[in-house]
Amino acid sequence: QVTLKESGPGMLQPSKTLSLTCSFSGFSLSTSGMVVSWIRQPSGKSLEWLAAIDWDGDKYYNPSLKSRLTVSKNTSNTQVFLKITSVDIADTATYYCARSEATVGVPNWFAYWGQGTLVTVSS
Amino acid sequence: DIQMTQSPSLLSASVGDRVTLNCKASQNIYKNLAWYQQKLGEAPKLLIYNANSLQTGIPSRFSGSGSGTDFTLTISSLQPEDVATYFCQQYYSGLTFGSGTKLEIK
Numbered sequence: 001q002v003t004l005k006e007s008g009p010g011m012l013q014p015s016k017t018l019s020l021t022c023s024f025s026g027f028s029l030s031t032s033g034m035v036v037s038w039i040r041q042p043s044g045k046s047l048e049w050l051a052a053i054d055w056d057g058d059k060y061y062n063p064s065l066k067s068r069l070t071v072s073k074n075t076s077n078t079q080v081f082l083k084i085t086s087v088d089i090a091d092t093a094t095y096y097c098a099r100s101e102a103t104v105g106v107p108n109w110f111a112y113w114g115q116g117t118l119v120t121v122s123s
Numbered sequence: 124d125i126q127m128t129q130s131p132s133l134l135s136a137s138v139g140d141r142v143t144l145n146c147k148a149s150q151n152i153y154k155n156l157a158w159y160q161q162k163l164g165e166a167p168k169l170l171i172y173n174a175n176s177l178q179t180g181i182p183s184r185f186s187g188s189g190s191g192t193d194f195t196l197t198i199s200s201l202q203p204e205d206v207a208t209y210f211c212q213q214y215y216s217g218l219t220f221g222s223g224t225k226l227e228i229k
Binding site for chain 2: 037046047048049062063064096106107108109110111113114115116
């Protein structure tokens with residue numbers, strides 16, 4: 001059974017760095033074809049793909065946010081992390097991690113999602 | 124960037140109706156399209172991938188069609204539990220989502 005769960009600070013101040021963790025079970029990110037992405041959704045709005053990391057450690061970023069994002073994984077391939085620097089109010093959203101399967105690593109569709117973690121940026 | 128436009132933004136229909144939701148890409152994405160259902164307070168759920176492939180466990184009343192720039196999600200007989208917002212997503216170049224269609228029961 002594949003499960004993913006996000007964790008984060010809940011609230012942080014503008015200009016700080018947001019650190020998020022996606023902990024998952026039911027698969028290993030070392031398995032060929034596995035890709036874990038971060039996607040966010042401001043309240044009442046649509047979804048925005050942020051970043052992904054694949055089984056080979058290759059990383060993919062949304063070009064519009066690339067300069068602020070860093071995605072990584074742990075050595076046991078059970079967690080994926082996302083850091084977003086210099087946050088502001090516009091970064092307030094529910095942040096999801098989600099799993100894809102791909103032959104060349106680039107994410108495609110997302111069959112498994114975490115429950116999401118709400119992050120509020122406020123002074 | 125490839126832009127995804129969904130219409131209508133709000134759809135009201137009766138139980139048992141055949142419902143059609145639309146998604147248009149700003150350029151040819153072939154069949155690189157997925158559909159998701161998101162109920163209030165929940166994460167999105169994958170319904171359709173590769174434009175017309177039904178995800179395992181999804182009821183057969185859901186179907187997808189289209190290729191190129193124009194795509195459709197059809198619910199053959201609307202059920203009360205289908206109340207949700209539906210998003211399309213392209214994965215041909217980068218990954219972008221549409222703005223969503225909110226489906227209500229009349």
